[in-house]
Amino acid sequence: METRVLEIRKGILNKNDEIARHLRQRLHHAGLLTVNLVSSPGSGKTAFLQRTLRTLREQGTPTAALVGDLATDNDARRLAEAGVPVKQINTNGRCHLEAQMIEDHLAGWNLNQFEYLFIENVGNLVCPSSYDLGEDLRVVLLSVTEGEDKPLKYPNIFNSADIAVITKMDLAQPCEFNLEAACANIRAVRPGMQIFATSAKTGSGMEEWLSCLQQHKQADFVTI
Amino acid sequence: MIYLPWASTINQQQRKQTMHELSIAYSMVETVTQSALAAGATRVLSVRLRLGVLSGVVRGALEFGYEAATADTLLADSTLVVVELPVRIYCAVCDAEAELPSIQNFCCPHCNTPSGDVRQGRELEIESIEIDVPDAEDGKNGNPRT
Numbered sequence: 420m421e422t423r424v425l426e427i428r429k430g431i432l433n434k435n436d437e438i439a440r441h442l443r444q445r446l447h448h449a450g451l452l453t454v455n456l457v458s459s460p461g462s463g464k465t466a467f468l469q470r471t472l473r474t475l476r477e478q479g480t481p482t483a484a485l486v487g488d489l490a491t492d493n494d495a496r497r498l499a500e501a502g503v504p505v506k507q508i509n510t511n512g513r514c515h516l517e518a519q520m521i522e523d524h525l526a527g528w529n530l531n532q533f534e535y536l537f538i539e540n541v542g543n544l545v546c547p548s549s550y551d552l553g554e555d556l557r558v559v560l561l562s563v564t565e566g567e568d569k570p571l572k573y574p575n576i577f578n579s580a581d582i583a584v585i586t587k588m589d590l591a592q593p594c595e596f597n598l599e600a601a602c603a604n605i606r607a608v609r610p611g612m613q614i615f616a617t618s619a620k621t622g623s624g625m626e627e628w629l630s631c632l633q634q635h636k637q638a639d640f641v642t643i
Numbered sequence: 644m645i646y647l648p649w650a651s652t653i654n655q656q657q658r659k660q661t662m663h664e665l666s667i668a669y670s671m672v673e674t675v676t677q678s679a680l681a682a683g684a685t686r687v688l689s690v691r692l693r694l695g696v697l698s699g700v701v702r703g704a705l706e707f708g709y710e711a712a713t714a715d716t717l718l719a720d721s722t723l724v725v726v727e728l729p730v731r732i733y734c735a736v737c738d739a740e741a742e743l744p745s746i747q748n749f750c751c752p753h754c755n756t757p758s759g760d761v762r763q764g765r766e767l768e769i770e771s772i773e774i775d776v777p778d779a780e781d782g783k784n785g786n787p788r789t
Binding site: 420421422423424425426427428429430431432433434513514515545546548549571574575576578579606607608609610611612 | 663666667670671673674675678679682684685688692697698699700701746747748749750757758759761767768769770771772773774775776777778
């Protein structure tokens with residue numbers, strides 16, 4: 420018997436990364452901009468997405484959404500009210516979405532008909548940061564009720580995101596939310612991050628967010 | 644009714660983290676087993692893991708999950724050696740890489756310029772494994788080396 424050391428140098432999530440890479444190519448080929456929404460539970464992802472989907476539909480922009488949850492299909496039913504195709508991904512207790520789950524749930528959809536695909540991740544600020552889902556943009560949400568220092572407590576996920584969205588701005592005053600401090604904390608862990616302060620209830624900030632999406636869409640697909 | 648939000652939140656967060664690291668540990672077993680079998684190994688003695696502090700994986704939780712995930716595999720009773728890698732950013736002003744003293748503040752430690760250009764710290768990879776490989780003549784009964 421001989422004992423020896425074998426160099427491996429392999430990423431543990433290689434398999435997920437590989438599936439995500441193929442997925443990204445496929446989605447790009449279909450002309451889709453894919454957005455992965457991450458946040459803690461209860462930060463308003465579903466309400467924010469609902470408003471986003473509804474506005475896009477009213478503008479005549481074909482959009483689809485996948486929504487991940489530990490159990491229940493409540494979120495999918497809420498999102499479907501916006502009048503766009505929605506599928507629920509039930510993770511059966513798993514704390515994050517993986518690229519394979521996205522691929523499986525795209526089956527049966529003609530991707531060429533959509534302009535945008537939104538993925539609502541499982542509410543969790545820890546695990547989803549490690550898993551690439553083939554998205555173009557990772558958007559992290561922070562609600563005013565969570566406090567300004569959340570980005571400092573969960574720097575990993577904020578650092579891994581491309582855009583930050585502050586939600587429930589209609590509650591900012593009663594919560595004594597300090598927007599400036601929140602933005603400073605976000606940018607401390609992710610310098611230069613674009614931030615949108617929004618309210619899905621009043622619609623404030625939604626126009627800026629949607630025009631940002633449009634810019635990304637144009638930029639991404641002009642270069643291809 | 645008295646509502647104690649922290650009581651349930653802490654529990655839930657801990658459970659989620661453990662689950663996440665457990666699934667990472669299972670992925671490790673899969674990757675290591677593939678490489679070990681390809682090299683003809685009969686047993687894995689230790690696994691050396693490069694873990695960036697931005698990888699999103701908590702070291703303690705992973706070590707906890709490792710034992711459970713490796714049971715009854717080639718990796719059973721193996722040692723997990725974790726090499727923790729701090730974040731290194733590139734500072735355009737200094738034209739140099741620098742190690743971040745804190746991941747709460749992505750600024751160059753020398754000139755204080757903010758930088759999001761991460762050059763190290765997201766690693767989640769197996770660097771090497773230590774394996775037992777039978778000698779060429781092992782298992783070839785009646786055919787000793789001459």
